[in-house]
Amino acid sequence: MTQLTAERLTIARGGRDVLSGVDLSVAPGEVVGLLGPNGAGKTSLLRALAGIDKPRLGRVTFDGCPLARMGPTARGRTIGFLPQPPEAAWPVSVEDLVALGRLPFAGPFGRRDPSDAATVEEMLIACDLAALRNRPVTSLSAGEASRAFLARALAGRPRLLLADEPTANLDPQHQLATMKTLRKLAAAGATVIMSQHDLPLASRFCDRLLLLGEGRVMVQGRPREVLTPGNLSRLFGIVAHYETGPDDAFFALPWSLVPEAPRDDIVDL
Amino acid sequence: MTARQSKMFIPAMLGLLFAVLMLSLAVGAEAIPPGRLLAAMVGHGSRIDSLILWQIRVPRAILGAAVGASLGLAGAALQGLMRNPLVEPGLVGVSGGASLGAVIAFYSGAVTSFPASVPLAGFAGALVVTAVLAGLAATGTRVAVLVLFGVALSSLTGGLTALALNLAPSPFAVMEIVFWLLGSLADRSMQHVVLALPAMAVGWAILLSAGRGLEALTLGEAAAQSLGIDMRRLTLTVILGTALAVGPAVAVTGTIGFVGLVVPHLIRPWVGSRPGSVLWGSALGGAALLTVADLLVRIAPTFVQLKVGVVTSLIGAPFFMLLLLRRQGRAE
Numbered sequence: 001m002t003q004l005t006a007e008r009l010t011i012a013r014g015g016r017d018v019l020s021g022v023d024l025s026v027a028p029g030e031v032v033g034l035l036g037p038n039g040a041g042k043t044s045l046l047r048a049l050a051g052i053d054k055p056r057l058g059r060v061t062f063d064g065c066p067l068a069r070m071g072p073t074a075r076g077r078t079i080g081f082l083p084q085p086p087e088a089a090w091p092v093s094v095e096d097l098v099a100l101g102r103l104p105f106a107g108p109f110g111r112r113d114p115s116d117a118a119t120v121e122e123m124l125i126a127c128d129l130a131a132l133r134n135r136p137v138t139s140l141s142a143g144e145a146s147r148a149f150l151a152r153a154l155a156g157r158p159r160l161l162l163a164d165e166p167t168a169n170l171d172p173q174h175q176l177a178t179m180k181t182l183r184k185l186a187a188a189g190a191t192v193i194m195s196q197h198d199l200p201l202a203s204r205f206c207d208r209l210l211l212l213g214e215g216r217v218m219v220q221g222r223p224r225e226v227l228t229p230g231n232l233s234r235l236f237g238i239v240a241h242y243e244t245g246p247d248d249a250f251f252a253l254p255w256s257l258v259p260e261a262p263r264d265d266i267v268d269l
Numbered sequence: 270m271t272a273r274q275s276k277m278f279i280p281a282m283l284g285l286l287f288a289v290l291m292l293s294l295a296v297g298a299e300a301i302p303p304g305r306l307l308a309a310m311v312g313h314g315s316r317i318d319s320l321i322l323w324q325i326r327v328p329r330a331i332l333g334a335a336v337g338a339s340l341g342l343a344g345a346a347l348q349g350l351m352r353n354p355l356v357e358p359g360l361v362g363v364s365g366g367a368s369l370g371a372v373i374a375f376y377s378g379a380v381t382s383f384p385a386s387v388p389l390a391g392f393a394g395a396l397v398v399t400a401v402l403a404g405l406a407a408t409g410t411r412v413a414v415l416v417l418f419g420v421a422l423s424s425l426t427g428g429l430t431a432l433a434l435n436l437a438p439s440p441f442a443v444m445e446i447v448f449w450l451l452g453s454l455a456d457r458s459m460q461h462v463v464l465a466l467p468a469m470a471v472g473w474a475i476l477l478s479a480g481r482g483l484e485a486l487t488l489g490e491a492a493a494q495s496l497g498i499d500m501r502r503l504t505l506t507v508i509l510g511t512a513l514a515v516g517p518a519v520a521v522t523g524t525i526g527f528v529g530l531v532v533p534h535l536i537r538p539w540v541g542s543r544p545g546s547v548l549w550g551s552a553l554g555g556a557a558l559l560t561v562a563d564l565l566v567r568i569a570p571t572f573v574q575l576k577v578g579v580v581t582s583l584i585g586a587p588f589f590m591l592l593l594l595r596r597q598g599r600a601e
Binding site: 047050051052071072073074075076077079080081082083086087088089090091092093096097100101103104106136149152156162 | 352481484485486487488489491492494495496497498499537541542543544
């Protein structure tokens with residue numbers, strides 16, 4: 001059962017195609033990671049899948065309905081988007097920030113349903129923010145703030161969460177906590193798509209990886225299948241060290257730079 | 270600031286506004302004590318009291334509150350839209366456009382044959398400037414560039430206003446324009462209220478409708494869009510509402526600076542900085558602040574009555590400087 005599909009997407013930015021011919025279908029419960037060097041189009045793809053930017057060609061559908069035909073409110077209620085870097089223009093309290101996630105559910109004149117308050121409360125507790133609820137979000141440490149922004153995105157109870165580098169700038173504890181939270185969201189039936197620069201986190205926590213490079217999706221599949229020496233050499237120009245964790249989980253660790261120009265004959269696609 | 274405290278804030282502001290409005294009806298060249306004021310209000314006062322109240326004080330109080338509300342509300346909306354606390358209608362050229370339009374109406378003599386031409390031309394001037402800004406905003410111009418462009422537009426309208434003064438046919442015309450430009454609520458009649466209030470009220474409604482979008486915009490444009498906010502529509506809403514609220518305001522009172530800049534800053538700490546609440550608070554706060562400023566002008570023991578625009582600039586400019594220094598201090 002697929003929930004999100006992208007058909008032959010071509011995404012332009014600044015008059016130039018950054019990605020073309022992207023085909024993707026993702027099922028509920030799946031966690032998908034987008035990998036690729038800076039400028040490969042990870043953020044552009046996430047924005048197009050969120051319906052923020054229209055693709056130049058192709059279409060995105062959710063539950064069989066094209067995003068372009070979904071109203072903005074319906075889209076807001078279904079799809080969550082966590083930008084990088086997350087931004088708070090004003091020193092609003094953590095509680096008010098998280099409550100912004102309920103905005104698409106507010107009635108006319110901003111009337112809130114009592115259940116909204118309960119949802120906000122639940123997210124504050126789930127993201128360990130209860131003690132910080134009255135603090136201005138601009139006064140928090142980077143780790144605390146990113147928990148608040150994640151709680152904001154979760155407060156809309158999105159069926160599809162698109163997260164741009166959700167673990168950027170986080171210490172190891174918060175990186176693991178964030179990935180666990182995203183896995184929990186997927187376990188509850190949502191679809192999660194994130195961009196990632198951290199190969200070990202991507203290989204451990206994502207069900208599927210898309211390697212973006214050369215203006216297209218070079219390859220997609222299970223981490224073990226796509227994080228091959230040839231692919232990593234071609235995509236990033238690196239050599240990885242492969243390990244298996246205590247729970248038998250595969251992970252790839254960036255180890256050294258490829259000594260010379262990558263050779264075409266070691267393609268693993 | 271807890272939620273309960275901010276819930277009390279709007280009623281408290283309403284009470285404050287009511288109190289200063291009552292004071293502004295009672296205070297002036299001829300003080301009217303509360304008993305006589307009440308009698309005049311319900312139609313049992315002396316002829317003189319009723320005349321002062323209904324012909325002079327009431328129009329002045331309504332205009333002062335309405336213009337203050339327009340400036341405060343537009344300042345809050347523009348700051349919310351541009352996510353920049355240093356923006357105000359005067360800084361981005363909207364007020365400049367409005368005064369240029371009004372000056373052209375003065376200068377061309379249209380005002381003598383058709384008094385409504387001043388507010389109408391003022392509105393048109395504000396609309397031209399806002400259309401340029403909206404056009405830039407709609408094509409995705411960066412906010413910092415948009416602000417600088419507004420500053421340039423402000424200079425341009427100022428230059429054109431100076432040109433009109435330079436070319437004015439008589440010194441008398443120059444004086445008329447200059448005094449008008451200083452910004453004043455004195456000698457305004459019910460006619461001015463009738464001319465300006467309807468458009469301002471429409472502007473207020475439009476600006477207040479932007480509250481939800483501005484709340485979402487706290488998270489930046491991409492996140493706001495993902496929450497179902499149409500950025501282009503929000504930008505146009507704020508720009509159009511600003512033109513409708515500020516254009517007629519400047520057109521009937523002249524330039525009154527810094528209210529739009531200062532008021533949102535005074536309100537923000539009381540409402541937890543939420544942009545939607547800042548809108549409501551700034552409308553009420555702007556109304557109260559300008560009413561108080563006009564009250565000060567009337568009771569100040571000066572030989573020539575000060576223009577309220579002069580007073581707001583004298584208080585506002587140092588506040589603006591302080592704000593810049595404090596922000597720089599925080600950034601370091």
